[in-house]
Amino acid sequence: MNDMNLPSYLDQSPEVRDRFERLKQRPVTLEVKGLHKQFDSVQGKVTALKDINFKVHKREFVCVIGPSGCGKSTLIRILAGLEQATEGEVLLNGEAVDGPGPDRGMVFQGYTLFPWLTVKKNVMFGLEVSGRGGLPEQEAMQWIDLVGLSKFADHYPHQLSGGMKQRVAIARALANQPRILLMDEPFGALDAQTRAKMQSYLMEIWKNIDVTILFITHDLDEAVYLADRVLVLKAHPGEVQEIIEVPVPQPRSVGQQLSPEFLATKKRLEALIHPPGEKEAEGDHLNMMRMVRVDDDVSDIF
Structure with missing residues (x-):
C-alpha cells in the first residue's frame, strides 16, 4: 500500500x-x-x-x-x-x-503521575532516571512552563484537574526530548x-x-x-x-x-x-423486558 x-x-x-x-x-x-x-x-x-x-x-x-x-x-x-x-x-x-x-515518550489515558511527588518532581523524575546531565530542576521548569503550569510546579497531582494532570504527563514525556x-x-x-x-x-x-x-x-x-x-x-x-x-x-x-x-x-x-449493512455484533442487541404499561409509550409525548 x-x-x-x-x-x-x-x-x-x-x-x-x-x-x-x-x-x-x-x-x-x-x-x-x-x-x-x-x-x-x-x-x-x-x-x-x-x-x-x-x-x-x-x-x-x-x-x-x-x-x-x-x-x-x-x-x-x-x-x-x-x-x-x-x-x-x-x-x-x-x-x-x-x-x-x-x-519514545508515552502518555496513557490514565493519570500515571506519582502521587507523592510534586509537578516539578514528576517531570524531573524522567530526567534523573535517564541520566541526563545539566540541571534537572531548571530543565523541568522549562517544560512545565511550556504546558502553562508554572504556578502549579509545587502542587501534588491530587490538587490538579484532569486536564492539568495530562499536561504534566505530556511535559514529563517531552522532557527527555523523544x-x-x-x-x-x-x-x-x-x-x-x-x-x-x-x-x-x-x-x-x-x-x-x-x-x-x-x-x-x-x-x-x-x-x-x-x-x-x-x-x-x-x-x-x-x-x-x-x-x-x-x-x-x-x-x-x-x-x-x-x-x-x-x-x-x-x-x-x-x-x-x-x-x-454491517451485521450487529453478538451481544449488541438489547433484549429487554417491558416494565411499563402497554399504553404508556414515550413516543406519544412528542
Whole structure:
C-alpha cells in the first residue's frame, strides 16, 4: 500500500496538496514492517494484529482509529517497546525497537503521575532516571512552563484537574526530548470542554517542539482535528484498512469542524469503521423486558 496516496473521495486544495508533497520529502521517523501479534488464550492462538505496514514522517501527526478490539492499544505498546511483536519489525530512525527507550515518550489515558511527588518532581523524575546531565530542576521548569503550569510546579497531582494532570504527563514525556511521542487515548477520560482545550494545547506544543506524534483515539472529530493523516484499522484481527490524508488546512481551528473538508473526512471514517449493512455484533442487541404499561409509550409525548 502506498500510504501517501490521495483518497479518491476528496479533492485537496493546492495549499494542502503542496503540504503533503513536502511531507513526503521529510525523513521517515517511524517505520512498521509486516507486524503481527498473537496471544495465547483458552481457545488457542488469537491474532490481534496482522500484517501492519506504515510509515510516519518527521514532525508528522498521525492518528490511529478503529472499532473496539482492533488492537490500537496493543499496537502502540509494541511501538513503545512495552510488548514484543510476534513477527515483523519496528524501526525508529532506521534502528530496530526492542524495548522501552528515551527516544519514545508515552502518555496513557490514565493519570500515571506519582502521587507523592510534586509537578516539578514528576517531570524531573524522567530526567534523573535517564541520566541526563545539566540541571534537572531548571530543565523541568522549562517544560512545565511550556504546558502553562508554572504556578502549579509545587502542587501534588491530587490538587490538579484532569486536564492539568495530562499536561504534566505530556511535559514529563517531552522532557527527555523523544523522537516520537506516543499517546494512547490521552484525553479519553476528560469531559468534552476540557478535552477540547487539551487538543488545542497539544496542537500548540506540537507546532513549537521538534517531535513526531502518533495518537490513538476512538473520537473521529478528534482524529480529523489533530491529524495530518489517519490510519484506520479493521477489527478481528487488526489490519490497516486505509490511511487517509486529512484535507483540512493547517493551522487548524475549532471553526473548521463545520467545513466541508472536515465533515467529508469524518463521514469517510464513519463509513470505514461502521460500514453500511454491517451485521450487529453478538451481544449488541438489547433484549429487554417491558416494565411499563402497554399504553404508556414515550413516543406519544412528542
